[in-house]
Amino acid sequence: xNTMVLQGAALVLMLLALPLASFGTTSGxxxxxxxxxxxxxxxxxxxxxxxxxxxxxxxxxxADERDETTPEEEDx
Amino acid sequence: MNDLPVDLLHWLLALSPxxxxxxxxxxxxxxxxxxxxxxxxxxxxLAVTFFQTPLETLAAALGAGVWDAIFVLLVVWPALLLYRTxxxxxxxxxxxxxxxxxxxxxxxxxxxxxxxxxxFLQGIAGFGVPVAVVAPLLLAIGVKPVMAxxxxxxxxxxxxxxxxxxxxxxxxxxxxxxxxxxxxAVQTALMLWVPNLxxxxxxxxxxxxxxxxxxxxxxxxxxxLIHGGGQLALAxxxxxxxxxxxxxxxxxxxxxxxxxxxxxxxxxxxEERPAMADRSDQDDDEPEPVMSFGWSLLPYGVLTVTSIxxxxxxxxxxxxxxxxxxxxxxxxxxxxxxENEAEDPYSPMTLLTHPVVFLALATAVTWAVYRAxxxxxxxxxxxGPQRVWAxxxxxxxxxxxxxxxxxxxxxxxxxxxxxxxxxxxxxxVAPAAVYAFAANFxxxxxxxxxxxxxxxxxxxxxLQQTVAGEEGLSESAIIAAQSTGGAIGNAIAPANVVLGTxxxxxxxxxxxxxxxxxxxxxxxxxxVGALTVVMA
Numbered sequence: 001x002n003t004m005v006l007q008g009a010a011l012v013l014m015l016l017a018l019p020l021a022s023f024g025t026t027s028g029x030x031x032x033x034x035x036x037x038x039x040x041x042x043x044x045x046x047x048x049x050x051x052x053x054x055x056x057x058x059x060x061x062x063a064d065e066r067d068e069t070t071p072e073e074e075d076x
Numbered sequence: 077m078n079d080l081p082v083d084l085l086h087w088l089l090a091l092s093p094x095x096x097x098x099x100x101x102x103x104x105x106x107x108x109x110x111x112x113x114x115x116x117x118x119x120x121x122l123a124v125t126f127f128q129t130p131l132e133t134l135a136a137a138l139g140a141g142v143w144d145a146i147f148v149l150l151v152v153w154p155a156l157l158l159y160r161t162x163x164x165x166x167x168x169x170x171x172x173x174x175x176x177x178x179x180x181x182x183x184x185x186x187x188x189x190x191x192x193x194x195x196f197l198q199g200i201a202g203f204g205v206p207v208a209v210v211a212p213l214l215l216a217i218g219v220k221p222v223m224a225x226x227x228x229x230x231x232x233x234x235x236x237x238x239x240x241x242x243x244x245x246x247x248x249x250x251x252x253x254x255x256x257x258x259x260x261a262v263q264t265a266l267m268l269w270v271p272n273l274x275x276x277x278x279x280x281x282x283x284x285x286x287x288x289x290x291x292x293x294x295x296x297x298x299x300x301l302i303h304g305g306g307q308l309a310l311a312x313x314x315x316x317x318x319x320x321x322x323x324x325x326x327x328x329x330x331x332x333x334x335x336x337x338x339x340x341x342x343x344x345x346x347e348e349r350p351a352m353a354d355r356s357d358q359d360d361d362e363p364e365p366v367m368s369f370g371w372s373l374l375p376y377g378v379l380t381v382t383s384i385x386x387x388x389x390x391x392x393x394x395x396x397x398x399x400x401x402x403x404x405x406x407x408x409x410x411x412x413x414x415e416n417e418a419e420d421p422y423s424p425m426t427l428l429t430h431p432v433v434f435l436a437l438a439t440a441v442t443w444a445v446y447r448a449x450x451x452x453x454x455x456x457x458x459x460g461p462q463r464v465w466a467x468x469x470x471x472x473x474x475x476x477x478x479x480x481x482x483x484x485x486x487x488x489x490x491x492x493x494x495x496x497x498x499x500x501x502x503x504x505v506a507p508a509a510v511y512a513f514a515a516n517f518x519x520x521x522x523x524x525x526x527x528x529x530x531x532x533x534x535x536x537x538x539l540q541q542t543v544a545g546e547e548g549l550s551e552s553a554i555i556a557a558q559s560t561g562g563a564i565g566n567a568i569a570p571a572n573v574v575l576g577t578x579x580x581x582x583x584x585x586x587x588x589x590x591x592x593x594x595x596x597x598x599x600x601x602x603x604v605g606a607l608t609v610v611m612a
Contacts, residue, residue, distance in 0.1 A: 007109065007473045014142065014480045018403060021139025025132055025406030026418070033135035040138050040484065044113035047477055051110045 006046055013043030078413035080127075080493045080500065087501035089126050090494035093119040093485060094525065097570065102591055107584035108574045109474040112481030119485045123492035128411025136408045137491035140422055141484030143403060147425060148204060148479050148527065148571050152578060154435035155208035156468045158375055159579055161439050164462035165446040166365055166455035167372045168216040174369025175217055182218070183292060183346060184339040186283050189213050190227035191276055192299060192326050195239075198232040199323035200383045201431045202240030204527070204575045206232035209379070211580040222585055223351040225576030226592045227279050229567040234272040236529035236563040237264060238307060238319040241387055244530040245315050248559065252537045255551055258312060263556035265311035265318060267516075267607055269304030271564045271600045276300055278596055284346040291343050295333060302326040320388070363458035367451050374445060378438040386429060396428035414493035475578035478586075479527075479571045486525040490535060495525070499539045508547040512612040513605035515540060515554045519561020520568075520601055527571035532562035544612075553612040560604050567593045 017040040024032030080086075097115035100106040106114075123129035123137075162168060179185055189210055197206040207228045214224035237244045245261065254260050276296035280288045306322025333339050365372075386396055402421025409415045427433070446452055456462060489495045499518055506514055518540065522532025536558055544554035566572055573586045573593070 004470060004473060007477055008469075011473055011476050011480070014477065014484075015146075017138045018142040018146075021135040021142075022403040022405060022422075025136045025139065025408065026404045026420070028406075030131070033132050036135045036138055037131065040142075041117075043477075044116055044481055047107075047109040047474070048113055051106070 003050060006050060010043040010046035013039045013046075017043075078410075078415070078493060078496070080412045080414065080497055082497055082500045082504055084501075086126060086497050089122050090489065090497045090501075093122065093489065093494075094521075097482075097485070098590070101570070101587040102594070103587075105587045107474070108478035108570060108577070108586040109481075109583075111586075112478040112485070112570065116481040116485040116488070119488040119492075119494070123488050123494065127414075127492040127494055127497075129488075129492040130408075130410065132406070133408035133410055133416070133491055134488070136405050136416065137487040138484055139403065139405050140491070141487030142480055143405075143422060144487060144526070144531075145476075145480040145483040145571075147430070148483070148575070149476050150430060150432035151204045151208055151435065152475055152479065152575055153468070153472050154432050154439060155205065155575070156472050156579055157464070158209075158379075158435055158439045158442065159212045160462075160464045160468050161443050161446075162372075162375050163212075164455065164464050165451035166363070166367065166459065167375070167442075167446070167451075168212065169362060170365035170367045170369060170372035171213070172216045172218070173365050174372060177369070179334045179340050180342045181339050182349070182352060183280060183283050183288050183343055184295065184334065185217050186214065186219060186227065186351065187276065187279055187292065187295060187299070188330050188334075189217065190219075190224075190279050191231040192323075192330055194228050194232035195235045195272075195303060195319070196323040196327045196380075198235035198239040199320040200240070200380070200387055201434060202236070202243065203431050204572055205379075205431045205435070206235075207572050207576045208579045209376070211576045215580055218352050220351060220353045221577075221580040221582040222588045222592070223282060225573065225580050225582070225589045227282060227351070228576055229572060229589070229593050230275050230278055230596055233564050233567040234268050234275060234303070235319045235323060236523075236566050237268060237559045238311075238315055239323075241320060242316040242318065244533055244559065244562065247530045248533045248537050248555065251534050252541045252555065254541075254555065260552040260555050261311040261315040261318075262308065263552050263611060264559045265304075265308040265315075266611075267556050267560040267604050268307060268563060269300070270603050270607065271560070272304045272307075273300045274596070274600050274603070282592075283351045284343075284349045287346045287348070288343070291338075291346060295339060298329065298333065299326050302329060363455070366454040366458065367446070367449070371446075371449070371451070375438045375442045378441045379434050382434045382437050383431070386434070393429065397426045399428050400424040400426055408491065410491075410493055412493055414491070414496065416491050471578045471581065471583060474583050475574045478574045482525075482527065482570045482574075486527075486531075489525060495522075495535055496539070499536055503539070503543040503547075508549055508612075509609055511543060511547055512549055512554065512557070512609045515544075515557035515608055515612075516561030516564075516601055516604045519558040519563075520565035520597060521561075522558075523562045523565025524569055527566065527569035529559070529562035529566060532565060533559055549612040553608055556611070557604060557608040561601060564597050564600050564604070568597045 407418035
């Protein structure tokens with residue numbers, strides 16, 4: 001599974017927390033509140049974990065290697 | 077009233093998620109989609125362990141944060157799609173070539189797009205649209221990607237308070253009962269003149285250091301007089317239009333200014349241009365444009381016209397506002413008695429007045445017209461295959477993860493009372509003059525957390541008003557400082573930064589952007605703080 005698919009899955013999981021939290025907090029359904037926290041936690045863990053799995057290539061497929069300098073280089 | 081522990085330990089704990097986020101982005105150079113969730117988790121852990129936040133309250137905060145993020149995501153995705161739709165037809169090459177004929181003065185063009193056009197877009201559309209739209213335009217005229225984002229962030233910040241037809245001002249009037257609304261509006265407009273003027277000169281400095289600042293003086297003073305002076309004058313009669321009208325006049329004023337030889341010809345005296353990429357090699361390889369300059373302006377024309385029609389014509393605005401969507405969020409409390417009322421729906425979105433409609437319409441019209449004119453086929457023949465959907469998703473997905481995590485963090489800090497501890501901590505220890513100085517920093521903090529001037533004012537205006545009363549300070553001056561801080565904080569708000577890095581194609585360089593916008597924000601906040609001390 002590539003980085004983009006995993007990040008897409010992370011986003012979907014995080015967005016899924018909204019209907020679950022809405023249902024849980026308005027109906028008093030504890031399972032829905034737990035599920036909302038659970039999906040957001042799993043979704044939120046994916047990007048930092050990817051960093052440490054070394055699967056951290058540039059997200060943008062067509063990002064040009066544009067001319068950039070760091071502030072230090074500029075000041076020099 | 078609540079029983080929040082306002083002491084040094086809890087104040088530092090409440091501040092720590094924000095500090096960790098900033099350190100990860102600017103010192104450790106983490107990408108925003110990776111740093112954001114770490115800040116979010118830290119905020120949640122602290123909420124549960126030190127701020128007595130029960131599971132239900134945490135869930136409500138998560139839901140509210142995700143919904144707040146959807147407001148921003150509905151700008152990110154269509155803005156990126158508009159950019160890619162235009163780029164796939166070679167629109168940006170045509171735009172650049174056309175602009176070069178319009179004026180040969182790069183400094184003039186950078187200020188025209190990065191300050192004047194960004195302010196105009198903030199005046200009418202807002203919600204991050206100026207950053208998302210202007211950053212690629214600056215790239216097209218040769219600005220380096222990081223600098224393009226920095227310039228757009230700094231250039232539009234001042235217009236946040238009374239921009240989007242004064243949504244921030246209207247929200248402030250809803251949460252606080254002001255003794256003298258007109259005086260508050262006028263003092264806010266006066267303070268906002270500081271970031272406006274600072275933006276013009278800072279952009280000139282970023283472009284070409286002090287020789288560029290010297291060259292820019294008449295231009296910056298004229299535009300700032302229109303922006304800042306116009307806003308100040310209109311604040312007496314119509315705060316709602318006090319950014320939109322001056323920003324539109326300034327846009328029109330660019331034409332006569334470009335006819336002035338000083339700004340129509342190359343500025344040879346500006347030798348050092350650190351903001352600009354050296355495009356000399358690229359130009360040789362780049363295909364000739366396939367469309368005229370006029371056609372390349374089509375997306376921005378459609379965007380501007382639809383925004384004005386929907387938002388500035390009251391009967392149309394009222395009809396469009398009839399459709400509201402949202403999710404209900406239940407009422408919650410914490411062990412310290414921080415209560416959040418149930419909302420059904422929570423923070424409803426008037427979909428037809430949201431920029432997603434204007435951006436989507438601009439994209440659809442652009443695609444249909446460019447396709448009918450054969451621009452896509454012609455550009456593909458010259459430049460090779462163009463992948464619009466894949467590149468849009470490739471940029472938008474990581475940015476979206478970052479934005480959701482930033483706004484969930486903001487909601488957790490709010491629902492758990494950590495925001496209150498931060499603000500109450502400052503007010504508890506600061507004498508009157510120090511509080512007056514610090515008032516706009518609280519606004520900056522609110523905007524940093526929520527990426528919104530409006531949300532910053534909704535969060536902190538009541539507290540600022542209460543403290544002003546207790547300390548014997550001018551209510552108008554303190555609310556004005558809060559509002560101005562909320563505006564300038566948009567230059568460092570992570571969600572805004574991600575908006576810019578995404579449309580500029582440099583996701584992951586948020587730290588480099590923040591390293592440049594943080595000092596600007598701090599310096600302007602110090603100036604506004606000094607002005608507040610005088611006025612309060």
